[in-house]
Amino acid sequence: xxxxxxxxxxxxxxxxxxxxxxxxxxxxxxxxxxxxxxxxxxxxxxxxxxxxxxxxxxxxxxxxxxxxxxxxxxxxxxxxxxxxxxxxxxxxxxxxxxxxxxxxxxxxxxxxxx
Amino acid sequence: xxxxxxxxxxxxxxxxxxxxxxxxxxxxxxxxxxxxxxxxxxxxxxxxxxxxxxxxxxxxxxxxxxxxxxxxxxxxxxxxxxxxxxxxxxxxxxxxxxxxxxxxxxxxx
Numbered sequence: 595x596x597x598x599x600x601x602x603x604x605x606x607x608x609x610x611x612x613x614x615x616x617x618x619x620x621x622x623x624x625x626x627x628x629x630x631x632x633x634x635x636x637x638x639x640x641x642x643x644x645x646x647x648x649x650x651x652x653x654x655x656x657x658x659x660x661x662x663x664x665x666x667x668x669x670x671x672x673x674x675x676x677x678x679x680x681x682x683x684x685x686x687x688x689x690x691x692x693x694x695x696x697x698x699x700x701x702x703x704x705x706x707x708x
Numbered sequence: 709x710x711x712x713x714x715x716x717x718x719x720x721x722x723x724x725x726x727x728x729x730x731x732x733x734x735x736x737x738x739x740x741x742x743x744x745x746x747x748x749x750x751x752x753x754x755x756x757x758x759x760x761x762x763x764x765x766x767x768x769x770x771x772x773x774x775x776x777x778x779x780x781x782x783x784x785x786x787x788x789x790x791x792x793x794x795x796x797x798x799x800x801x802x803x804x805x806x807x808x809x810x811x812x813x814x815x816x817x
């Protein structure tokens with residue numbers, strides 16, 4: 595079955611530690627996205643990538659880093675520089691540069707920093 | 709700047725009809741999406757409109773007026789499982805999705 599996976603579902607970290615969230619897709623999509631969602635809020639774009647070895651900052655990139663070494667994978671690192679990292683993180687993928695650009699979402703990772 | 713507005717919260721009764729509005733101002737327009745998101749879960753695709761008019765899909769319909777920068781999602785015969793947040797997103801001139809904050813829909817028996 596084609597889809598997009600994120601792991602783990604729940605993640606706990608101590609303040610000051612970096613943490614990497616996994617995102618994998620087998621939909622053969624060129625574009626991948628990372629969003630952050632806070633309680634009662636909409637989706638805010640952190641980073642996106644439209645092709646391997648290239649990525650762009652979104653609206654709230656500070657304190658985060660990404661890599662896109664393979665088409666299938668787009669891991670997100672939440673660094674200690676992120677002031678308020680506790681949130682629900684969603685990864686998505688879709689076709690790049692097309693008018694019909696439906697995004698398909700993974701199940702999300704809920705990160706809690708203690 | 710780019711802006712999408714939706715009501716924060718709406719309440720409706722099981723079996724009734726509810727209309728969720730979305731207005732937008734974006735740099736370019738390549739279509740409007742509606743997604744459903746249950747609490748703690750990922751958003752799932754509901755509908756896509758790129759031309760003016762109404763698109764019907766079972767109990768859900770979506771309407772678009774490009775000249776007014778306006779869309780609505782119409783849910784009929786409401787069921788308790790329809791309690792969720794509904795997200796409006798516009799594809800802009802760069803084919804990037806601009807997201808509204810979402811409308812939390814509460815269904816009462």
